[in-house]
Amino acid sequence: MNIHPDEYVNDLYDEDLLLTEVIRTIQERGMPEVSVAPAYGRLLTFLVQTSGAKQIVEIGALGGYSGICLSRGMSEEGRLTSLELKEEYAALAHSQLTKAGYGDKVEYKIGPAADSLEQLKIEGKKFDFFFIDADKENYPVYLEYAIELANPGAVIVGDNCFLRGRTLNTEKNGPSVQAVRKFNELIATDDRLVSTMLPAYDGLALAYVK
Ligand SMILES: C[S@@+](CC[C@H](N)C(=O)[O-])C[C@H]1O[C@@H](n2cnc3c(N)ncnc32)[C@H](O)[C@@H]1O
Numbered sequence: 001m002n003i004h005p006d007e008y009v010n011d012l013y014d015e016d017l018l019l020t021e022v023i024r025t026i027q028e029r030g031m032p033e034v035s036v037a038p039a040y041g042r043l044l045t046f047l048v049q050t051s052g053a054k055q056i057v058e059i060g061a062l063g064g065y066s067g068i069c070l071s072r073g074m075s076e077e078g079r080l081t082s083l084e085l086k087e088e089y090a091a092l093a094h095s096q097l098t099k100a101g102y103g104d105k106v107e108y109k110i111g112p113a114a115d116s117l118e119q120l121k122i123e124g125k126k127f128d129f130f131f132i133d134a135d136k137e138n139y140p141v142y143l144e145y146a147i148e149l150a151n152p153g154a155v156i157v158g159d160n161c162f163l164r165g166r167t168l169n170t171e172k173n174g175p176s177v178q179a180v181r182k183f184n185e186l187i188a189t190d191d192r193l194v195s196t197m198l199p200a201y202d203g204l205a206l207a208y209v210k
Contacts (some may be wrong), residue, residue: 009039019065022096026063031089035065036133036159040201044131044157047206048073051155053129057120058082059113059142060134062089064096070131071102080106081120081127083113085134114138117145126151133159136176139183147192150209156193158183161203 003011019041026033036044048056048070054077056070061084071080080102084090090108097106109116113134120127130146132139139158146156160180166172167180187195187205195207 006037006039013038013042018096018100019068021099022063022065022068025092025096026065029063029092031063031092035062036069037201040159040204041065041069044069045073047155047157048078048129051129051153053127053155054078055125055127055151056080056129056131057117057127057146057149058131058133059117060084060132061093061108064093064100066131066133067093067097067106068100068102070129071097071100071105074102074105078105081109081125082106083109083116083134085110085112114141114145117142117149120149121145125149128154130154130156131159132157136160136163137179139179140186143183143186143190147190147209152209154209156187156205156207156209158187158205158207159202161187161197161205162199164202167203 023035044066058067058070058080061067061082067080067082087110090110094108097103127149128151132142161184162168163177163180166177184197187197187207192210193207194210198204
């Protein structure tokens with residue numbers, strides 16, 4: 001019998017009861033079930049921890065799953081700024097991060113992320129880590145803000161670069177697909193970045209800001 005790689009890897013680890021509860025709450029509330037996968041969450045923890053990032057931006061909070069994973073990688077001085085369109089999602093995410101012990105290390109900025117990013121730029125803020133996981137049409141906008149708000153050596157992670165195959169389907173050319181293709185091309189070609197794109201999960205972009 002062949003076991004699916006995701007299942008095999010998940011079975012290597014003890015069940016993460018806190019994150020199971022986050023998923024259960026998302027299901028109960030009828031919210032979109034689009035949190036990052038468990039091993040992907042561990043990758044976020046790993047990247048924050050190994051990069052030593054202190055100031056982190058998350059674009060798209062949903063129910064707090066990726067927020068907990070990012071926070072787990074932070075040192076004592078680490079802070080998460082999470083940008084979320086919907087107030088009720090941010091409130092849930094905050095309650096989940098509080099249960100996880102990170103409630104006082106996270107600040108939620110409610111509203112369109114592009115507006116929050118512009119505000120952070122006006123305030124002269126700088127960050128060490130960006131996780132982009134929100135509306136796809138704005139991915140190129142989010143990437144440019146991330147580069148502008150980055151300290152040298154910052155890490156940028158972008159999710160859903162394949163759009164469940166639509167990015168790779170030449171017959172699909174809607175606004176989200178075009179925006180994500182542009183994002184992927186920028187990640188690959190922008191001289192300010194060192195990058196790679198992994199054909200894992202739904203397509204995972206990883207970049208380092210020079
Ligand atoms: C894929 S979900 C995020 C999942 C989350 N990162 C996780 O893995 O736990 C996308 C989130 O982006 C939010 N969102 C959509 N459009 C947005 C916008 N313009 N600005 C900020 N957040 C937005 C949605 O409300 C949703 O919560």
